[in-house]
Every structure is written in C-alpha cells, then in structure tokens.
Amino acid sequence: MISSLNYQRLVYRYGRCLVLILIACTLGCRASQILFPEIDPGDENWLTRESAHFYIHCRPNSEAEEDMEEIAAYLDQKFTQICEILDVEYENKISYFIYSSAEDLKKNVSQETWGFAVGEYEAIGYFYPTMRQYDSRLGGLGHEVVHIIVYWTMGVRELHFLDEGIADAIDKYSLQWSRPPVLWAHWRAALVMKRGNLLSISQLSDNKFFRDLRYNRELYHTYYLYDQCGSFVRYLIDRYGIEKFKRFFPAAKEDSYQAAFQNVYGLSIHDFEEDWHEFLQDYLTSGPSNPSTSEVWHP
Numbered sequence: 174m175i176s177s178l179n180y181q182r183l184v185y186r187y188g189r190c191l192v193l194i195l196i197a198c199t200l201g202c203r204a205s206q207i208l209f210p211e212i213d214p215g216d217e218n219w220l221t222r223e224s225a226h227f228y229i230h231c232r233p234n235s236e237a238e239e240d241m242e243e244i245a246a247y248l249d250q251k252f253t254q255i256c257e258i259l260d261v262e263y264e265n266k267i268s269y270f271i272y273s274s275a276e277d278l279k280k281n282v283s284q285e286t287w288g289f290a291v292g293e294y295e296a297i298g299y300f301y302p303t304m305r306q307y308d309s310r311l312g313g314l315g316h317e318v319v320h321i322i323v324y325w326t327m328g329v330r331e332l333h334f335l336d337e338g339i340a341d342a343i344d345k346y347s348l349q350w351s352r353p354p355v356l357w358a359h360w361r362a363a364l365v366m367k368r369g370n371l372l373s374i375s376q377l378s379d380n381k382f383f384r385d386l387r388y389n390r391e392l393y394h395t396y397y398l399y400d401q402c403g404s405f406v407r408y409l410i411d412r413y414g415i416e417k418f419k420r421f422f423p424a425a426k427e428d429s430y431q432a433a434f435q436n437v438y439g440l441s442i443h444d445f446e447e448d449w450h451e452f453l454q455d456y457l458t459s460g461p462s463n464p465s466t467s468e469v470w471h472p
C-alpha cells in the first residue's frame with residue numbers, strides 16, 4: 174500500500190525523470206550528464222561501480238577508484254545501519270558521486286558546498302577526503318546518505334537544524350570519544366555549552382540564521398553547529414523513540430514547530446530543551462545517562 178506522501182513523491186520522481194530523459198534526447202547527450210542539472214551540469218568524467226545499495230561514481234584513475242571496494246563495503250554497511258536506526262525500508266539505489274577532492278567538487282559545482290544530497294534525484298555529491306574524518310578516512314561519507322533516506326521515508330525537511338541533526342546523530346551513532354567513552358555529538362555539545370556557545374532552539378529553528386552560520390566556516394566550528402543539533406536529536410530519540418521523531422520531523426515548520434512538538438510529545442519543546450541542557454551539564458562528568466541505548470550500536 175503506497176501512502177499518499179510516497180505516491181506524490183513517486184509521481185514527482187518519475188515525472189522529473191521523464192522530463193530529464195526528454196531533455197537528454199533532445200540535446201543528444203547521455204542522461205547521466207544531467208542527473209542534478211541545477212548543481213553540476215555536463216560532467217561526464219565518471220566511472221561507475223554498482224554495489225548492493227548504490228551506484229558509486231568516481232573519477233577515473235583517482236584514489237577513490239583504487240579504494241572502491243572499501244568504499245562500497247563502507248557505504249552498504251552505513252546504508253543498512255541507517256535504515257535499521259530509522260526503522261524504515263528503502264529499495265532504490267542511491268547515486269553517489271565521489272569527487273577526487275574538495276577542490277574538484279568546488280570547481281564543478283555551481284554553489285558553495287562541502288557536499289550535497291539532492292533528495293528528488295536520490296543523488297549525492299561528496300569528495301574523497303585526504304585525511305581521517307572522525308574515526309576513519311571514510312567517516313563522514315554516511316551523512317548525505319541519511320539525508321536521502323530521510324527525504325523519502327520521513328518527509329521533506331522544514332527545519333534545517335532537525336535535518337542536519339538527524340544526519341549528524343545517525344552518521345555518528347556509534348562514534349565515541351575518550352575513555353571512558355562518551356558519544357561524540359553529546360561530548361561536543363557539552364563542550365560548546367561549557368564555552369557558552371550553545372544556541373537556543375529558537376535560534377536554531379530560524380532557517381536563515383542556521384544557513385548563515387552553516388556557510389561561515391569559522392562560526393560553524395565555534396559552535397560545532399551540526400554536533401549540537403546532532404546531540405539534541407539523539408537525546409530526543411533516545412528519550413522518546415524514533416517513531417515520534419518521524420512524526421515530528423515533517424510537521425516541524427518554522428512558525429509552528431512548538432505546537433507540533435507539544436502535539437507529538439505532549440510537552441513543551443522549551444521544557445525538553447532545559448532537560449537536554451541538564452543532561453549535557455552532567456555528561457562530561459558522569460558519561461552517558463542512558464548506556465543501554467548507546468551500547469546497542471557499538472561497531
């Protein structure tokens with residue numbers, strides 16, 4: 174049984190595909206050229222490897238091509254973990270374009286970005302990092318995958334901070350730091366709070382404010398912006414479960430997210446925010462307050 178939400182998306186998806194194919198035929202070019210025309214038109218310099226859940230595209234003779242088996246195994250394992258945590262099924266394959274470097278991506282993409290996910294095309298653009306990201310060189314490749322799966326199973330994002338929060342929380346679900354281990358996102362959010370830089374939910378819920386911070390590299394790191402969002406979402410999911418979050422996410426609009434929160438969780442988002450602050454206050458000294466949930470996803 175297809176829900177009306179998914180039905181609309183299917184119509185939209187295949188409608189757009191049809192238009193793209195027609196354009197491709199008219200121009201006499203390959204459809205792969207215009208997978209995401211708003212962002213990267215006309216780039217054909219890709220090799221493709223199909224894995225269980227992805228079409229992985231990389232530059233010929235690049236390091237990513239050399240490491241393709243490892244990348245494919247990592248992405249497939251991430252995909253499975255994301256679907257398990259969100260408790261969703263996702264049947265299509267995602268197109269993952271791995272540019273050779275951050276410079277390669279910047280040069281070929283017509284907007285300021287470090288990586289992107291285009292939900293309606295099930296396409297991701299990212300670059301092959303030159304160094305370790307969080308736990309490994311491949312750490313971070315899963316973030317955009319969460320965006321695509323969320324888009325098709327939970328709904329189109331209204332609040333950017335919730336979308337980045339769920340991507341951060343799930344991509345780093347098992348990621349721990351220090352001894353005794355603490356969860357990465359909570360650890361970073363607790364540090365930010367200690368420094369007096371934790372943003373309020375009212376500030377984070379202003380999409381323009383959020384976007385401006387996100388594209389300012391210096392401020393982004395000052396606030397550990399995505400990690401504080403990730404901590405908030407992780408705490409919310411650990412306390413009340415993924416199903417409630419799946420209802421809250423698409424209903425949380427800029428002008429009515431407080432009412433949506435009250436409706437789904439039966440309490441004020443600002444009371445929950447205070448609760449989260451208290452949790453962070455204790456976090457660095459007492460460690461995870463809910464170790465049983467955290468232990469489920471140890472790698």
Ligand SMILES: [Zn+2]
Binds near residue numbers: 316317320336337340
């Ligand atoms: Zn993101």
